[in-house]
Amino acid sequence: MTIQPVALRYVRIVAILRHLVLLLVFVTAAISVAPVWSDTADHSQIINKLAPSLKDRKTIAAAIDEIVTSDAPRKRIWLESLLAGTLYQRKSDDMVVHAIKTDTGFDLTAALDGSAIGHVGKREVRKFKINNSLRAQLRSAIAQMALQDSDPGSRRQALERMLQSLDEEKMAAINRLAEVETDSDVHALIQTARQLDALQNGDSQSRLDAIDTLGINTREPVVQALQKLTDTTDDPAVADAAAASLAEISQRIAVFKQVETVLFGLSxxxxxxxxxxxxxxxxxxxxxxxxxxxxxxxxxxxxxxxxxxxxxxxxxxxxxxxxxxxxxxxxxxxxxxxxxxxxxxxxxxxxxxxxxxxxxxxxxxxxxxxxxxxxxxxxxxxxxxxxxxxxxxxxxxxxxxxxxxxxxxxxxxxxxxxxxxxxxxxxxxxxxxxxxxxxxxxxxxxxxxxxxxxxxxxxxxxxxxxxxxxxxxxxxxxSYIVDSFMVVVFGGVGNLWGTLLAGLSLGVVNKFLEPWAGAVLAKIIVLVFIILFIQRYPRGLFPQRGRAAGD
Amino acid sequence: MFLKNAICGSLLTAGLTCAVSVSAEDTIKVGVLHSLSGTMAISETTLKDTMLLLIDEQNKKGGLLGKQLEAVVVDPASDWPLFAEKARELIEVNSVEAVFGAWTSVSRKSVLPVFEELNSILFYPVQYEGEESSKNVFYTGAAPNQQAIPAVDYLKDEIGVERWVLAGTDYVYPRTTNKILEAYLKDNGVAAEDIMINYTPFGHSDWQSIVSDIKNFGGTGRKTAVVSTVNGDANVPFYKELGNQGVSAEDIPVVAFSVGEEELSGIDTTPLVGHLAAWNYFMSVESDENDDFIAKWHEFIGSEDRVTNDPMEAHYIGFNMWVKAVEKAGTTDPAAVQDAIIGVTVPNLTGGYSAMMPNHHITKPVLIGEIQDDGQFDVVWETNGLVAGDAWSDFLPDSKDIISDWRAPLSCGNYNVVTAKCSGQQL
Incomplete structure (x- = not known):
């Protein structure tokens, strides 16, 4: 019995050696002729880096980094699948697979080449579990890859995500994109990114220019960068310009807040x-x-x-x-x-x-x-x-x-x-x-x-x-019966328009009260108001008139 | 069992007491005081079933002191004063030896005088705000230092959170917990302007402005987290609104103290994935005891889809502690059991042991889990070893000098170590 493992190991070594030789031969060939072949050879190792670390998130994080820097053509699919929670490991041979849930188990496709490899039961696969920090890592890695997408919408989203934490590498990628970009919205974002970069890393003059060009820009990263600049810069001209710009932006945001409250109220x-x-x-x-x-x-x-x-x-x-x-x-x-x-x-x-x-x-x-x-x-x-x-x-x-x-x-x-x-x-x-x-x-x-x-x-x-x-x-x-009676009585019993307007106005009033009174008190204030209102106008906002009013 | 439950259910709706057992002669009676109708029925019905399972299992093992156990189930109908009436009925009319029950703090406060007056025993299985220790109550759920404080430590040390939103439903548990947390955060050097506190009514469904406020509060570039003591149903629209306004768990994680497997089983969990919860038990914990308990639960309830949760584990621990204490004391007499149970140690479901402390709280591990898309939690952090429940918080000025020890000679639940005086209930 002891011979067998030794023999096996020997066979395996020979196999590996043969693979290596083959690999050498093919790698040289692959560079010029057969890129498809190289996928399965190299990239199986990269994706399999994930496999032993099913639950150890530090190892998964390192494996993700390796996948990102590799040139595996399917790496984006792997990362997206990992993010979506559809990346699994088959228990029988530790193969990394994409799994789609069905009533009886999972339909599997190989992660390596996307080929369908049949159906397995619920307990035959293990899921790669990820946590928040891995999710953030995946999102930002996918965002960088998405810069090359053909859909301008996903390029825009990718840029939005990258604005939150710009660094040299990301700026390089963004600058490369700028040379070929045709979509005007994406271009505007590229400009924002460049100015943001100038705000964070430029000299005084380029900072002043950036503040000037950015104008009233309500993006969160811009506001944060300006705030930081006001607090830390040594150049008084830059600090003044940043503070002035910040004041205008906050004013704009305050107006939007009011609009938002009205919208919340209407909703x-x-x-x-x-x-x-x-x-x-x-x-x-x-x-x-x-x-x-x-x-x-x-x-x-x-x-x-x-x-x-x-x-x-x-x-x-x-x-x-x-x-x-x-x-x-x-x-x-x-x-x-x-x-x-x-x-x-x-x-x-x-x-x-x-x-x-x-x-x-x-x-x-x-x-x-x-x-x-x-x-x-x-x-x-x-x-x-x-x-x-x-x-x-x-x-x-x-x-x-x-x-x-x-x-x-x-x-x-x-x-x-x-x-x-x-x-x-x-x-x-x-x-x-x-x-x-x-x-x-x-x-x-x-x-x-x-x-x-x-x-x-x-x-x-x-x-x-x-x-x-x-x-x-x-x-x-x-939970709706009291509110419903309140709205109908407030609007004027028998008047449909009254109901609509009463509902909308109570909503808006409630939302304006909420920020300073709190949700609990706002509700009480509205109720008290309605009680008082009904005392004064028992027939509501829009009383029925004429003979229809009855009694 | 199902038929018996069904009959029992119909009797209960008629307002009658219902005993689930064939032999009424010479049994040890155990009271189950959980709402089976009204708003709390969602959570409490499961605990009633858990008790029936535990009693059933114990009877299969030959009962207790050579007698069979008999569950006496009553329905306090989520009506707090009715809890006190039903508790009195259990003890005086049905002469039960111990009661397992209550969920909300207000229901516990309602039954407390009854148990103290009639000197009976209540096992309370839900996490609560602390600041209480009664001779007659055993708190098998988490005290704030077994749930809230470790959760905040996790966010502070592991995630690097600097700004805090304390959001809660407007009643005693969130208010006290938030008071403790606020004091704790300030002790740790968090400035007052980095803490935002918000309360909403029960069943609040319109979270637009609050989520927008949270978003603004977290928009400063410094890591922000929400510590949520929002109770029950109101969580679903809250998380939905977070998703609607594009707040993801990576940006602003929400750690909840009232969201467990049971609460997640009735909803679409997509908008919740990645948010956190702090408990002493998760169904996904890998241990032999847990696998065994889940298997028995599924068999008892007749469905593979039913989940287990933290308060169920608390009843599991509490019931086993009571059984062991009765065996130790050789009698079910409440006074003897109260003495015998202190120091009793039983296995919990997370692979360790829990012990009953002299302050009537127990030792538990604290786990932080991330919500997964299947409604289960994935444990991302746990305390080293067990945490002993602290009845009186060390972070509130009024209670930091107070200790609780029900062993002789102190025998006091509210003892001030500075003035050396015992206030409240005494022997």
């Missing part, structure tokens, strides 16, 4: 309005104190979750499908509630309040029992993530913008339905004067059911939007 306001519009119909138009309104929102959110569970492949478009479905589900539940409970209680607000409160508890417990008492995960489609950059110091999150527009769209659709359709006419007629409407031939009971269903359906649609911002769980409706 919060659109959420409030969105949650309240359904209630504006059931409570506002019909006068039903609907405590189960929050649960309609919850049902809509759960519909979104159900759609994503049922069709995992279309998560990207799940919301488009969820909107009509959520409306349908909440509409049906609303009609059933109206038919079974509410129609027997018209004109008895206290009993309605209690009954709908009971319904809300029943609905919550139903979801808790049927689905789970835990929150359910609703994923965000990628087209809803990211930011829309207006200025380095001012950006809008895409999902907030979409929800704001969605809120306006729902509102517009509802206005159209109530103002321009025959159904809307009947709804308004019944809510204003039931007897007269019936005398004119409107079937009030059916209209009531439809109207309540409509309010519930709109709440369901709101649930789809809210599922993108907050938790989806059995209790989620509870």
């Amino acid at each position: 919060l306001g659109s959420v409030l309005a969105m949650a309240a519009i359904g209630l504006a119909i059931t409570f506002g138009v019909m006068g039903v104190i609907n405590m189960a309104h929050g649960e309609m929102i919850m049902l809509g959110a759960y519909t979104t979750w159900a759609v994503q569970q049922a069709f995992p492949v279309i998560v990207e478009f799940s919301l488009l499908l969820a909107v009509p479905l959520a409306f349908a589900v909440a509409f049906l539940v609303g009609v059933v509630i109206e038919f079974l409970v509410i129609r027997h209680l018209y004109g008895r607000p206290l009993e309605t309040l209690l009954a709908t409160f009971g319904i809300s508890l029943i609905l919550q417990q139903t979801v808790r029992t049927l689905v789970s008492p835990q929150n359910v995960p609703v994923s965000n489609p990628s087209w809803l993530s990211g930011q829309w950059l207006i200025d380095p110091a001012l950006s809008i999150a895409v999902n907030r913008l979409v929800i704001f527009l969605f809120c306006l769209a729902v509102f517009a659709a509802l206005m159209w339905l109530l103002r321009k359709t025959f159904f809307g006419l009947k709804v308004r007629a019944v809510s204003q004067n039931r007897e007269m409407a019936r005398a004119m031939g409107a079937r009030s009971s059916r209209i009531d059911a439809m109207t309540f269903g409509l309010g519930a359906g709109i709440a369901g649609v709101a649930g789809v939007a809210l599922s993108q911002l907050t938790n989806v769980g059995p209790n989620m409706g509870q």
